[in-house]
Amino acid sequence: MSLLEVKDLKTYFYTDAGCGKAVDGVTFSVDKGKVLGIVGESGCGKSVTSLSIMRLVDLTTGKYEGGSILFDGQDILKLPEKEMRKLRGNKISMIFQEPMTSLNPVFTIGYQIEESLMLHKGLDKKAARARAIELLEMVGIPEAGKRVDEYPHQLSGGMRQRVMIAMALAGDPELLIADEPTTALDVTIQAQILELLKELKEKLGMSIIIITHDLGVIAEMADEVAVMYAGEIVEKATTRELFDAPKHPYTIGLMNSIPDVNEEVDRLRTLEGLVPSLYDMPSGCRFAPRCQFACPECEKERIPLKELEGGRQVRCRRCEQ
Amino acid sequence: MGKYIRKRLLQAIPVIFGITILTFFIMKLAPGGPLTGMISPRTSSESIQRAMEAMGLNKPIIVQYWNWLKELLQGNLGYSTYNGQAVLAQILERLPATLLLTVTAFVLSFVVGIPLGVYSATHKYSKADYGLTVFSFVGISIPSFFFGMGLIYIFALKLGWLPTSGFGSSTFRGEGLALVLHKLKYLIMPAAVMSLSNIATVMRFARSSMIETLNQDYIRTARAKGLSEKVVIYRHALKNSLIPVITIFGQSIPNLFGGAYITEKVFAWPGMGLLGVDAINNRDYQILMGLTLFTAILVLLGNLLADIMYAFVDPRIRY
Numbered sequence: 160m161s162l163l164e165v166k167d168l169k170t171y172f173y174t175d176a177g178c179g180k181a182v183d184g185v186t187f188s189v190d191k192g193k194v195l196g197i198v199g200e201s202g203c204g205k206s207v208t209s210l211s212i213m214r215l216v217d218l219t220t221g222k223y224e225g226g227s228i229l230f231d232g233q234d235i236l237k238l239p240e241k242e243m244r245k246l247r248g249n250k251i252s253m254i255f256q257e258p259m260t261s262l263n264p265v266f267t268i269g270y271q272i273e274e275s276l277m278l279h280k281g282l283d284k285k286a287a288r289a290r291a292i293e294l295l296e297m298v299g300i301p302e303a304g305k306r307v308d309e310y311p312h313q314l315s316g317g318m319r320q321r322v323m324i325a326m327a328l329a330g331d332p333e334l335l336i337a338d339e340p341t342t343a344l345d346v347t348i349q350a351q352i353l354e355l356l357k358e359l360k361e362k363l364g365m366s367i368i369i370i371t372h373d374l375g376v377i378a379e380m381a382d383e384v385a386v387m388y389a390g391e392i393v394e395k396a397t398t399r400e401l402f403d404a405p406k407h408p409y410t411i412g413l414m415n416s417i418p419d420v421n422e423e424v425d426r427l428r429t430l431e432g433l434v435p436s437l438y439d440m441p442s443g444c445r446f447a448p449r450c451q452f453a454c455p456e457c458e459k460e461r462i463p464l465k466e467l468e469g470g471r472q473v474r475c476r477r478c479e480q
Numbered sequence: 481m482g483k484y485i486r487k488r489l490l491q492a493i494p495v496i497f498g499i500t501i502l503t504f505f506i507m508k509l510a511p512g513g514p515l516t517g518m519i520s521p522r523t524s525s526e527s528i529q530r531a532m533e534a535m536g537l538n539k540p541i542i543v544q545y546w547n548w549l550k551e552l553l554q555g556n557l558g559y560s561t562y563n564g565q566a567v568l569a570q571i572l573e574r575l576p577a578t579l580l581l582t583v584t585a586f587v588l589s590f591v592v593g594i595p596l597g598v599y600s601a602t603h604k605y606s607k608a609d610y611g612l613t614v615f616s617f618v619g620i621s622i623p624s625f626f627f628g629m630g631l632i633y634i635f636a637l638k639l640g641w642l643p644t645s646g647f648g649s650s651t652f653r654g655e656g657l658a659l660v661l662h663k664l665k666y667l668i669m670p671a672a673v674m675s676l677s678n679i680a681t682v683m684r685f686a687r688s689s690m691i692e693t694l695n696q697d698y699i700r701t702a703r704a705k706g707l708s709e710k711v712v713i714y715r716h717a718l719k720n721s722l723i724p725v726i727t728i729f730g731q732s733i734p735n736l737f738g739g740a741y742i743t744e745k746v747f748a749w750p751g752m753g754l755l756g757v758d759a760i761n762n763r764d765y766q767i768l769m770g771l772t773l774f775t776a777i778l779v780l781l782g783n784l785l786a787d788i789m790y791a792f793v794d795p796r797i798r799y
Contacts, residue, residue, distance in 0.1 A: 215703055247706035255704075260697040264796060265719045275705050310795040326705070 161188035161229075162366050163212070163334055168226035170204075170211045172437070179437035181207040183390035184226070186464070189334065194360065194367045196381030196398065198374060198413070202434050204390040205370045209336045212368075213253055214243050230334070249279040249330030256339035258320035262311035268295075268322045269307035275329035294325040299355060317348035324355065331363070338370045353379050374417060378402060386410050389435055389445040392464060396471035406473045408450045444476070452477055481791065481798060488787050492780055499776045500552065504545050507769050515561075535561075548769075557770040562762040567770035571752060577647055578744070578751030582736045584671040589678035589732065594725065596679070597686025601721075602713055604691060612683065619680030624739055628673040628746040635669065642669055645748035670747040674739055678732050685728050686721065693721040723794050730786030734779045 170182040182204045189195045197205045210216045212228055214235060227234045230251065235243060255261045263271060272294060273287035282290060288307070295303035298321040311319055320340060327335055337356065341349035353376065360367055369380050377384050377398060384401045386394040386409065394407040405411045412430040432449035441447055443458035450457070457476055464474045515531055532538050536547060551558060557567035600612045636644040643649070647666050654662055693699065694717055702716040703709075737753075744753030752771060759767035791798045 213704055215700065244706045244708060248704055249706055253704045255697060255701065257697050261701045263698040263702065263716055263720070265794060266716075267795075274707070278706060312796045323701070326701075330706075 162191045162231065163189040163368075164227075164229040165208075165212070166227045166229070168208065168211060168228060169224040170207050170216055170221060171224045172221045174220055177438045180390050180440065181221075181437055182211060183440075185387070185390075185392055186226075187385050187392065187395065189366045189368060191333075191366055192360070192364050193382045194369060194380050196377040196384045197368065197370045197387055198372065198377050198384060199387035200372060200434055202437070203387040205387050206338055208387070209253065209338050209368065209370050212334075212336060213247060213251065214238075214240075215247075215253075245279075248275050248327070250332055251334045251336065252327035252330060252332040253336040253338065254320070254323045254327050254340050256342050258316050258323055258343060261323055262319055264311055267308050267310055268314070272307075272322070272326050272329055275326055279330040290329075291325070294328055295322070297328070297359070298322070298325045299351075300325070316344055317351065320344060320348075320352055321355070324352075324359070328359065328363070332365055334366045334368065335360075336368045336370070339372070340369070341376060342371070342373070349376075356380065374413060386413070389440060390437070391445060391474060392472075393446065393474045394472065395464075400469070400471055406467070406471070406478050407446075407475050408452050408477070409446050412449075444474075484791050484798060485788055488784055492784060495780060496777060499773060499780070500549060501545070503769055503772045503776065504548060505541075507765055507772075508541060508544075510765075552773075557773070558766040560759075560764050560767050562759070562764040562767070567766050570755060570767065571770055571774055574750060574752045574755045577749060578737075578740055578753060580667065581670055581674060581744070581749060581751060582740060584667060585674035585678065585736055586732070588671060588675040589682050590725075590729070592675070593679040593682025594686045594722075597683040597725075598690050598713070598718065598721075600683065600687040601690035601694065612687075616680035616683050619676045620684075622676070624673050624677065625742050625746050627676060628669070628743060631669045631672065632746075642666075645746075647750050666749075670743050670749050673746070674736060674743050677739075678736070681732070682725060682728055685725050689721040689724045690717060693717045696720070719793055723790065726786050726789050726793065729789065730783045733782030733786075734775075737775045737778065 165188065166186050168182055168185045169180070172179040172181055185204070185208055187195065187197075197208065199205045207216065207221075211223065212230075212235075216223070223236050226236070228236050230246070235246065238246070262268065269288060269291050272291040273282075273284065276282045276287040276290050277284070280287075280290070292303045292307050295307060300306050300318060300321055306314075311322070314322065324340075335356075340356070341352050344352060356367065356369075357380065359365070367380070369376065371377060381398045384394075384396060384398050385392045386401075386407065388409050394401070394405070394410045396406075401410065402414070405414050409430075415428050416430060418424060418427055430449060435441055435445060435448065441458060443460055444450070444453070444462045447453040447457040462474050462476055464472050465478065466472050467478065515528060515535075515537075519528060529538075536544060539547075548558070555568065557571070559566055560570065596612055600609045603609050632644050635642045642665055645666075648663050652659070652662050690713075694713075698720075699712060699717055702712045707716070740749075740751060740753035741756055742753070743749065744751045745757050748754065752775070755767065756771045758764075759771065
């Protein structure tokens with residue numbers, strides 16, 4: 160059984176510019192102990208998807224317009240806020256892109272971890288502190304017993320991301336959402352953090368949704384991949400299938416823009432054009448304006464996500480033939 | 481922490497020295513002089529000369545400063561040129577009344593201003609928020625003497641609830657709690673006048689700072705931990721949003737002492753402000769110099785306190 164099932168999720172934003180369909184009918188599931196990668200450019204709706212699962216979308220402008228998110232069979236979009244808070248940071252936790260700014264500068268890292276432990280595990284101050292030190296050791300922070308009393312500004316970016324992970328692990332989560340966990344870090348630290356995430360996944364048996372724009376991270380981490388474009392999933396496959404034979408023109412474009420180390424090129428290949436504005440989506444295939452295979456037919460109506468043999472899915476007319 | 485405070489205290493010493501120089505020479509630059517208030521067209525030039533010698537005014541200005549500073553270091557602020565009394569004694573006599581008024585106004589500004597600002601920020605664009613924004617706009621714009629006279633007109637003259645001015649009636653014979661309540665009635669209006677614009681300023685700062693803080697990544701982290709909105713706002717956001725408000729804390733101290741001149745005059749409040757206004761009218765240079773120096777040191781101490789508070793709130797400054 161799947162741990163998480165997202166069905167036809169729609170998260171829209173209403174602003175002066177109109178209705179922005181940031182997430183428009185997204186469906187996927189994550190099995191226990193598996194890693195799902197969501198990949199796409201900035202603004203494709205991948206972060207809003209993850210915030211929707213946490214129910215952390217800013218509701219002053221945003222709205223969950225439809226669909227369901229089943230976690231352990233329970234639709235969390237229907238949960239009262241109080242029940243949702245019991246899941247957040249507990250069964251479902253999240254780490255963010257910016258470790259430099261994601262920790263509160265005025266509290267010690269120990270306090271910030273203990274807070275979660277006291278809230279979700281009902282530990283007292285002393286037990287929480289002991290457990291916090293344990294967690295810090297688990298995420299590979301040296302001298303955890305000393306570091307526990309330090310403030311975020313005393314730690315490097317990589318260390319802070321480790322603290323964020325320790326904090327996310329406080330509730331023994333079944334699902335960890337990692338939103339661009341390595342984007343803000345330099346390359347050697349990136350590899351360390353990914354290694355740590357993999358190791359923790361094996362040890363704790365949790366599922367992970369990893370959100371990134373970096374196909375390298377996907378290749379490293381994910382069992383399955385969903386490629387998002389302009390609020391929709393355009394292709395879904397196992398990581399192996401996707402890298403072996405990308406089907407959607409957008410995925411192909413993404414793959415082609417990865418430079419080959421064995422090949423000497425003067426210019427990097429890129430995808431021409433820009434992501435369409437959330438407020439002004441093409442009525443047909445959303446990728447058509449940038450697609451080199453597009454024909455007039457593509458722009459007529461929305462393209463459904465079609466299942467191919469072997470269970471992989473693609474949203475392209477061309478692949479039906 | 482202790483090291484930080486010691487460092488700040490040591491830094492204050494040269495600043496105080498600078499203040500004495502400024503105080504002394506600005507007073508010397510002012511037109512007229514201590515004698516202009518005492519002489520009439522019929523005063524002979526010999527007696528003016530004698531008076532100047534007696535006061536040491538015929539000596540070079542540097543020597544005058546040196547003499548003044550020497551006395552100052554021994555705790556002697558000189559004697560009033562108007563009534564001959566010791567300046568320090570007169571200031572100390574007025575100090576409690578002024579401190580009562582300014583500290584009350586100061587505490588009110590923050591105790592009222594911060595919660596209003598936080599409420600305003602967490603209820604952004606609601607009717608209450610708009611109402612508070614209008615209130616703060618009015619509070620900052622209204623001149624204190626006008627507001628003071630308005631209050632006197634309404635609450636003292638028309639309604640008769642509060643006394644018009646002063647600090648206690650000479651015929652009142654109560655003791656203990658009755659005395660406190662009696663004095664309190666005199667305090668209400670001047671404290672309201674002094675704190676109004678400060679409340680408004682603090683509120684606006686607290687509001688914008690809170691709104692900014694609530695948009696920070698670490699607030700999203702706090703929410704993602706499953707903390708309730710109350711804990712997110714009052715524990716995670718409030719402490720961070722107070723950092724810029726402390727700047728106002730430091731800045732509002734000179735404003736309050738400056739404002740005390742006008743407010744104390746309007747309400748005939750027997751404090752340093754009133755002493756200062758009278759000293760200006762009497763061309764009482766010694767008192768003015770004493771007051772300026774005294775106020776400057778109080779402001780310095782206030783800023784020092786603000787710096788120490790910064791360090792308490794923000795660990796990035798402490799280390």
